[in-house]
Amino acid sequence: MAGLDKRVATYEQALEGLTDNMTVLAGGFGLCGIPENLIGEIKRRGVKGLTVVSNNCGVDGFGLGVLLEDHQIRKMVASYVGENAEFERQLLSGELEVELTPQGTLAEKMRAGGAGIPAFFTATGYGTPVAEGKEVREFNGRKYILEEAITGDFAIVKGWKADHYGNVVYRNTAQNFNPLAATAGKITVVEVEEIVEPGVLLPSEIHTPGIYVDRVIVGTFEKRIEKRTLKA
């Protein structure tokens, strides 16, 4: 692997260096746009004690839910975790620590983390349990709480197409948290449906510029639908 060519050939290479107790940022919203195969590789490696930052935690048996089966996640930072019975069981039994974070705050924490901004003030959560222990400051007569940025040892990202420079585009609403996670990983790994020749992706249409990306791998995806809803 030389210079600006970010391609790796195997999933084992894609997550080389991932060890116990690391923080992993994962893209996806529900089961849409999740890095299915990178999650599978985390499971295969058997690393434990992970802090995982992701809007949701998959479902039983799919997505990040598979990492709960072998207790690989110590702490989950998420905005909504309602679709997962094993998650609920581990939460209630105290095996799993959970930091529920408002969705916009979670997105902004990743964005700030990737942009070198250590913290920001937001009105979201003021006066709620989310504000407990956080600094409050008033600007123009309104109260805001201080929220700290998030960075990860690894970011795992699902893209649609990439070139070998690591420029990535996402497809439809599978974009969601992926570009944000991509900016905030010390090592950012992107799995895509297709790697295209340099120049195929228009420079003005790149969602994630290659500077943020360390490794790119092409995979095949199940793309499970959580709530299949058709026009009546």
Add this chain to the structure above:
Amino acid sequence: MALTREQMAQRVARELKDGYYVNLGIGIPTLVANYVPSDIDVMLQSENGLLGMGEFPTEAQLDADMINAGKQTVTARTGASIFNSAESFAMIRGGHVDLTVLGAFEVDVEGNIASWMIPGKLVKGMGGAMDLVAGADNIIVTMTHASKDGESKLLSKCSLPLTGAGCIRKVLTDLAYLEIENGAFILRETAPGVSVEEIVAKTAGKLIVADDVKEMTF
């Protein structure tokens, strides 16, 4: 008669104005999309990163990469745009959304809202609700006026953990449309056939009956 879910959605839809950008929460708020008047154009925002949510797809249009914030498969309408979650919440937090409609467990006379957590039961998380109530100026809460046991959900002070503090000014229940001003609920409209007395009896927080209280028509 108490309003049906569909009538609640119809009543909320009357608050829509031509050119509005609107975020609809899960449940009754979602139904509002079915009652957008045909002579106005509104753009629906879904906080997972879609502005211009369209209808549910046909079998041929079904796309795992195209969902709404309720994780249902959807389509994008003409004029739609798709973006990342930080951009989506910049729209919400930046006050760019004209109307937000969401459900709640409780509201109180100070405009506090509780909608995300019932201690002792499963805690699923707040999703985008805290951002929506903090970022929007124009919010309509849709909820039942009282629990099945008759306990009022319109309170002097919310008993459940809050979603937002002092941010709610409009509430549509199955019995009434109310506004929150100066530490009281103001009864503006009653559901057809529902008496003011019934609403008074089922409102635990301070209630002022507006002089010009109206009965809704459908």
